[in-house]
Amino acid sequence: MHWADHAARVLAKRDGPQTVASGITPSGSFHIGHLREILSAEMIHRSCLDMGIESRYIFIVDSMDPLRRVYSFLDGSYEKYIGHPLAFIPAPGADGKPDSSLGSYADHFLDPFLRSLEAIGVVPEVVLNHEVYASGALESRIHSVIEKRDEIRDIIETISGRDLDEYWFPYNPLGSDGSIDGVRVTGYDRPYVLWKDRHGAEGKSDIRKADGKMPWRVDWAARWGLHGITCEPAGKDHGSSGGSYDTGIPISRLLGHEPPGKMVYEWIQIKGMGPxxxxxxxxxxxxxxxxxxxxxxxxxxxxxxxxxxxxxxxxxxxxxxxxxxxxxxxxxxxxxxxxxxxxxxxxxxxxxxxxxxxxxxxxxxxxxxxxxxxxxxxxxxxxxxxxxxxxxxxxxxxxxxxxxxxxxxxxxxxxxxxxxxxxxxxxxIEISKVADREMVDSLDGDQIAFIRHLGDRLKECEWNDSDIGTLIVDSMNLCNIEARSGYLAIYSILIGRSNGPKASTLMAECDRYELSELFSLA
RNA sequence: GGGUCUGUAGCUUAGUCAGGUAGAGCGACGGGCUCUUAACCCGUAGGCCGCGGGUUCGAACCCCGUCAGACCCGCCA
The missing domain is CATH 1.10.10.770 (Arc Repressor Mutant, subunit A)
Known part of the structure; x- marks a missing residue:
């Protein structure tokens, strides 16, 4: 059974409609690896439909994720946007400089990717995460996450084995400059998270708006519940032990939603040979x-x-x-x-x-x-x-x-x-202009005689595939040379190789004069 | 350091969750197509299932160990 069908069969044990999801951060150009994220999920979705299971496929764009650093394709002026959600900063122009006429950074990279998806038959329901925050749909979940922050902190520390600092909070507000970095939470008064940023400014973020976001491990678990996600294949980075899948599962349960089963895919590697x-x-x-x-x-x-x-x-x-x-x-x-x-x-x-x-x-x-x-x-x-x-x-x-x-x-x-x-x-395939010395030397006398004979007769034959083909066979008979040996000679001289595409087809594409010159072995 | 995934014929791999005499494609080799292929058709060869132990009547499959590659435990598809 195909892996997608198997996954669908496992999903069928869970009642109700299925929601299969993918999630990608539009932090730069998409690459072929992202297609695996998308297609793994989309194929499972299709398998569900093929089995008569109600299913939808959503693509969650992490447009609320902050810019992490100034990538190599960005101009240094992006420095000031580090920590800002990708949906709220301008797209880079061809020179890598921010250009607000090009729309948002997130859309800039997302749009061509969506067109690629369409070309491979994938039409997902696109969910822009910053819009989800802005809509207030996450309000109750953000509230629960804040209420249960000690348990969540415990889950993350225990499972991932890393220590969260004393200021860790399951909601990161944007500071006065729009950056998520260096902002410390000072209090919570539903629906406001109070904070003080690195510039000393104080303010409050409304959890019903895109004034901040949950950290990734919490965000992921919360969205499972919000969208009713039942299946989300994740890259092996999320899937490894202690990774975000492992912490997401108990956090999701804590928030009252049975999480999708852990499903992990391997990377596509583009190393290897050639260009x-x-x-x-x-x-x-x-x-x-x-x-x-x-x-x-x-x-x-x-x-x-x-x-x-x-x-x-x-x-x-x-x-x-x-x-x-x-x-x-x-x-x-x-x-x-x-x-x-x-x-x-x-x-x-x-x-x-x-x-x-x-x-x-x-x-x-x-x-x-x-x-x-x-x-x-x-x-x-x-x-x-x-x-x-x-x-x-x-x-x-x-x-x-x-x-x-x-x-x-x-x-x-x-x-x-x-x-x-x-x-x-x-x-x-490259057709030789001049016979390669080494190739000529590798041929025996019969083969050379055959090639010369053929070259001669090429001067006056009908210039098409089948006539040239007939001529080849004729010449081989006349020269009393075996087909195998004759063709080897032709390919050696014509393309410098021992075999190749149908000889007569190739020859018909050549210029008559050049070809007979080549075969004269002058 | 801790953990996950992968390791089956020259190459790509199926089979591992439900243990029962190793399946396939490519490539190679041979033959056919009253003309040729990197086309098409038919056939042949090629595997101590990474290695070592254990459980079992029986292990590619389960368990333990080990080697190799990739990756994760801060962000990453």
Missing amino acids: MSSSSGNTIGPLETLEIVPPEIVRYMIARTKMSKHIDFNTGNMLFETADEYERLVKSPPVVRDDGPRRKQVAAATARGALRLSQLSRGAPIEAGQVPFRHLSLLAQIRSEDELVWESLRKSGHLSGSPSEALKLRLSKMRAWINGDHFPEESR
Whole structure:
């Protein structure tokens, strides 16, 4: 059974509608790892719906979280905003300087992310946390948290093993300058929290307004109750022992809400080979990812991996393999046989679940087998016009009639990938202008004679795929050379490699004169 | 220091919660497609399930220990 279906089945034991949630702090650019946060939750939500369980999916944006420090992409002038909620400070312009015409910092980073989500078929109910505070919806919970602050302090100290200082308070008011830092609570008179800030100013925060916020570990537990959250997969950072999941569970119970079961996912790592290496500082954001990776492949990458396993993401081989695997699965989904061994049944059901959850919209029919990714990458490289690609695909039997929208999208993303920095060098096809000496030397006399013969006859053959193909075979027969040996020779001279894409297709894309020159081995 | 997750064929992994003779895909190798592939179809090989103990009639699975990697115990998806 697929992990999302399993999670849904566990949730079903809990009565009532399910609320699956994600939460992210918009402190900067979103990256591919955030997609796992979103998709883990969204897939469980879909599984619930597929099982007939009432469910909704909410995305809580931690827009009330303060700016922690001046990040590398920010101008030093952000110093004055440290400690201010992200919803209340201006977005950075291209130069990293605050520019209030660009809207709030939180929205600035959130908006493109939401567009990315839409592209992968995720349309959550978006909850902006600063608006929740401003609405007063949290008032009674903030009140309880303050009333029970000793118990909460005890929970956090015991479970996380860290000591809270004597001034710790489960509500952090904003001071006179709008920062949460350096503000000390001096009293509580519902609905006001009284404080004195680092400038010596005194004031009071209304807990019915966005005048302050609960610290993260408390905030998280309180929101579970407010939104009725029954499931919230969290990153392993929150999930480790003594982390915020462990403290959130008893705090949530203290506030009268049965918390979601602890559910933790592993990170996506972007180190590895090629241009994606994090050591080179070249990371890749979700928007950029989605320019080159088809959306259902992004979903499949998450769906195919259990939450507890980390994913090594790169835009090289890993992407080819994942995408090809997806295509094969679409083409021939594994059959679940009742009479087969249990393990096989489980494996087949898991794969089918991953395929189902990879679709952009729930319940849509899965599009019949498309084109292997690798094959498309090759056609995109040798066929400059899209129409010529479709033609090739029709010939190879991958396509009948017109290409689907999904396939067109594939090709355009493939072209973007090939034209960008993230395409793996080893998959690039480069046709030689001049025969490589080493390659020529590696060939025997028969092979060389064959190449010269072929080069000669190329001068006067019809310039298309099939005629060139026939010519190759003819020439091999005439030169009395085996097909294997002949093709090895062609590829060695043409692309400097022992194998490659269909030789005649490649050659048809070349200039006749240049090719015969190349094959003359001058 | 304390803790969590991960470790199964060259690679990616299923199976671990309900213990019952190790499943799959890629890659490799072989064959077929009266023309070729990085297309398509068929087949073959490849695993002391990280290591050591224990429980059991029986362990990849449960327990203890150990090694390795990732991460957490201040913020972090």
